[in-house]
Amino acid sequence: MQILKAAMAGTLESSDVQVTLEPHEGENQVEVQSSVLAQYGRQIKDCVNDTLSSLDVNGVKVTVVDKGALECTIKARVQCAAYRAAGVESGYPWGGAIK
């Protein structure tokens, strides 16, 4: 998927996560801020990377501000930010690239 611009999804409410995605030279880079970083930092990063790879997104910098989100929420926000950044607004591949 072609990333055209920077985009953000999610909020800073409890149980949510705010994901910002922007074009970036080189490999994907994921930066996580979370109050449970020591415990779940690795898991959050893996979840973001897995979601990006399902969507075939390369060359982005992702900033994640976690407020205690479940994995399904992290996925939802990364997917939303990616499609916003790609300028796609309909015809989403539910069950395909969006797993």
Next chain:
Amino acid sequence: MTQEKRLRRLRRSMMFLNAQRPALLKDAYIYKPDSLLLDLEDAVAENQKDAARFSLYNALKTVDYRGVERIVRINGLDTPHWQEDIRVAVAGGADGIRIAKCETAQDVQTVVKHIEMAEEEFGAEKGFTLVMAALESPLGILNAFDICKACPERMLGVAISGGDYRKSMQASYNPGGIEMLGGRANMLIAARAAGVQCFDTVFTDVDDEEGFRQEVIQNKQMGFDGKSLISPKQIAIVHEIFTPSEKEIRTAERIVRAVREQAAQGIGVFTLDGKMLDIAFVPGAERTIELAKASGVYEGDL
């Protein structure tokens, strides 16, 4: 569950949830409503419609709702959103779709056509996704019977939406609901004639417990199947009022038994506790017992 059972399942409480808010989505089943109304429409801001769909899809696919029915409220047919809403609801495996601002049988058929397309696209079981219609205008109420009959194999029922209905009738909320009487009654008559369920509108003042209770009692007296809700704290009150009491269940059992026994002896009409009884009382009594069974409070053997 057979399609017939799915269409007629117990729906005393149908609680709205904003599909965009993860905190609400993840543990709504804890409050044990009969159904959840996962909202993509009014609760979601115009610029977050996409985010709500991603959040909904992932919740539908991962959260175990423990048997609570999951119905998705899609945006109105006059918006650019409803087609994508239908795709995500079907792809996520939602039990049904609530059509907002439904005014004609054609509206139902349009939605059903797109559900069929989505079931095909995502390889979902054909016919799985049920529909219900929210009637929010005088035209919707006048067309209620046609709407109820528009798709018998998928239509579970109709609900009235008080906010928009009152506005379009140039009326506002009154305790006792005089302004809603015609709309509620017409919709109930249409739903019963068509053999589908019928649900009342939300009660928006969550702190007015007594006003809420009075409205739910009236709903039950009028013959509604259940009510749309906006807060978990409204669920217990609805279940208490809509679930038959111990006394109602005993009376229903006595009626069914007495009519059977008398009929076996060739007697059609007789009195029980000083009240006239005949075969016409049986369906009502049987419904009470069925409702008690569905609500998990029946311990008898009928």
